[in-house]
Amino acid sequence: MDDLRKRARELLEIRAVNVVIGYEQGTSGRKRAFFAEKPEDAEKLVFDSTCIQNLASYVTKREIRDKGKIAITATLPVMRSIIQLASEHQVDDNNLLVLGITSESRLIEFSNLAEMETFVHQYQIEIDARHREKLEKLEKMTPAERWKFWIDELTPCFKCYACRAACPMCYCQRCTVDFNQPQWIPVPSHQLGNLEWHIMRAVHLAGRCVDCDACYNACPLGIPLNLLTKKMVEDAKSHFGGYQPVLNGEHLMSTYKPDDKDNFIE
Amino acid sequence: MIIDKWLISKDSLEKLFNVLKKDSKKIYAPVGRNGKISFRETDRFGEIDTGYIQTAQSSKEVVFPRTEKILDYNKNKDGVSVKGFDPGSIPEVVLWGVRPCDAMGIWKLSAIFNWDFKDEIFNTRLSRVTVVGFSCARADEYCFCTSAGGGPGNTEGSDILLTQLGENGDYLAEILTEKGSAIVTIASELFRENTVLNKEQFLADVPVRFDREELRVKLEKIFESGCWTKQSLRCLGCGACAYVCPTCACFDIQDEAHGGSGMRVRCWDSCGFSLFTLHTSGHNPREVQSQRWRQRIMHKFSYMPDRLSVYGCTGCGRCSRACPADMNMLEHLISIQEAEA
Amino acid sequence: MADFEPKIVAFVCNWCTYAGADLTGTSRIKYASNVRIVRFPCTGRIDYMLLLKAFAEGADGIMVSGCHPNDCHYTSGNFHARRRWIMFRSLCDFMGIDTRRIKFSWVSAAEGAKWAEIVNTTVASIRELGPYNEYKLLANKPVKEVTNG
């Protein structure tokens, strides 16, 4: 990724941006977020297929935002996240420069978000075959089996909220789970509270989740949370023809069609 | 304080496990799930994982559960009837397969729960736990127990510590407490006399990476340093590090109402959450993540040794393994020690 | 099961179903008394978390009802609600929550008889299904003795 390093160095040298968000070598072969602020920092930037953390979570973080103009290394899911964030008025086009990285690891710099949107829209959000198979397996179970599956999976959750922290779409200053008037979701980690928390999170992400798997990758207990959001992606497709994050336009769940089909309302 | 040393063969471990199970104790041991190993109640020896360097979650839950009842209440027409926590409800537990760092963590928790006010709930749990420790033959780059005052064969906190003497070898059993002796008593036929053995050669090599006393002195001077912001830029502000930590003990107290009755519970909390210190008025003493990250480090390596005479870290490295953003504790501590004041 | 009386919570909109239920009463149509009605300004205002709360507080069945499509007092509240119901119901089903216990319907202010009928069939079907023990168990005993993962 010499292109990326070179471009990052240039951007920092000419002060076109104050920080370039990218990846650096982490512990034990992991790659982690890195914030290059000086031209020489650019040398530390790396990129390969193990760069899986969704860096878009940082663009809404106060201490990063305060730095002013930001450039961000963005794979397709990160680009999608940025579009969704922009459409929710969480990022400012004038303060964000996207250094896109294509699936062939090619650097592609976008002069504005609209240009990036055009690029992103060539690709649909698609659940991969392995996960689709998992979803289908679950769907074939009886409701009682599914209930057991999820209670078993969610019981270990100790509510560290790593899933929420790692998700770029969970940028709320105060999450529903943090409100206590009313207390929508119990504070302690226990079976009921865990179930309610994960349902709440999945529904809040319906039509917004870009299927980046950040929540699942963040979970220190390996709970397959992404199956819930993937299910929402699949449902959006089967009921409403799917969705794409768009800069301008309606969001899947804040709009409707008079002829939306249901088969359960009497 | 080793009371006794014995040998137990590799094949006898299962028998020992079964004896303990028959002794009507609940056994918590490392069991894998979704690729992560955690302490779970099990009654099947075959289910226990052995190949792990470290479990994803620490064993602290057995003495300090994530959510535990303090009291029950029931509102009736005469007012409220309240029933306190019942020590009788706490089961006898064997913690099997605990690494020396985790065992040491239990004693650090004890320091927190027993300075000044004595926490009866914690102490009851602690009194009913027998810790069967397993020394470490392997370590990874996250491990730094030797810098935190422990070691791969450290006996502190274990009732009995087992060290495997080479791959596929027998185990050296160091009996460290009365509870440890009790195990040997009920399974005496499994233990053989020990031919004076030195376990050191069978332990993992964990080099000392920093001097915690020096670090502590340094920390007193760098409260205002820019290093906190620099280090914590990557931090996402979740509670993963605190929740897997064997010594993190910050908690919340919450009421769980269900109609007219319910319970008051104490549950884990983390200084990394922005809401941890938020006042009702909206004022927040620790507004940004760098302040919260600083609090975490300061609390463990400066405030706790100051107030409780123990460091709040055992060097198990879990926080770094669990961190979704790869905030590496060891790396940060070393850089603090090297940083300018 | 014979003496089991289902507890049912109905979340209804103020303008259609609530008025419809009122009409059921003023028309002296007899119907099952198992339903507790919670009135909302609009179906679009019914937070899905309330449905889960109702189960947690011991409901055996839930009804959600509002104006027919195109009849919303606020023009499109029920259309928005429908989208959310589609997604929410599907997620609940995916997680093994018994969606047979959540009845969605459109009942207008003029449909007093329909309300009575829907309530009666819902009560009958929930009676058939029995108490929602799985959820009650979760809500009543959420804390295991020593929580372990």
Added chain:
Amino acid sequence: MTDNIYMPFPMKIEKVIFEAPGVKTFRLKFMNEDDGNKFNFKAGQFGEYSVYGAGESTFCIASSPTRKGYIECTFRQTGKVTNALSDCEEGSVIGFRGPYGNIFPIDEWKDRNLLFIAGGIALPPMRCVIWNVLDLRENFRDVTIIYGARSVKDLVYKHELEEWKERRDIQLITTVDPGGESPDWKGEIGFVPTIVEKIAPSSKDTIAIVCGPPVMIKYTFPVLARLGFADDDIYTTLENRMKCGFGKCGRCNVGKYYVCKDGPVFTLAQLKDLPDEY
């Protein structure tokens, strides 16, 4: 079972007093006489008050330790627990555990002048000390109280303010923020620090006790410094969030101090030694 440090005493609400909009005082009596007889506290200490089903909330004990047989607390309705408390009526039972924290060292203040400066809902922690001092009046020299609130209706303990006004052995100055006065308001108009500057009480042999919202405290300290008060002679209380009250839950930890153990009472000298995280 009695060793459970989280177990509250059952307390009956004997009296509810409306102090100001959203502010109430409860007079609480121990349900078990034995608990009450054993109970002892000193000025400055606090407790955890609870409504079962809603949770616990931290406030000071607002009555004086010299008044036996009951305790009082004054709170503003702001959160989940205080809302639930506010819904409680006379005769209902709530929980209380305490006393926790350190104390105002009243014994050390013998033969000194005392200057109390309070703002808004922060009068309660001070009221405890004031009554304590007034009940031992001969031990102290001049007692001055400067108390301000946003508006006339926000002043708490209105009856006691009247009583203090009448007393010859103390000087009470009340003030309201500009615009908060009523047509018949006879007190001062202006922010507390301004009024302190204007009154300019002597710092000679004087202890100043300052409680109020952070912004008031922030601007009052420099005024006191200008008047010649030593940092060791200025006392205040910190109001960090707390859960346990006895140094375990970690919430109120500031530097090496736990506000619930080492506080809530701090001198300005001690505060200056503390990281700015309160």
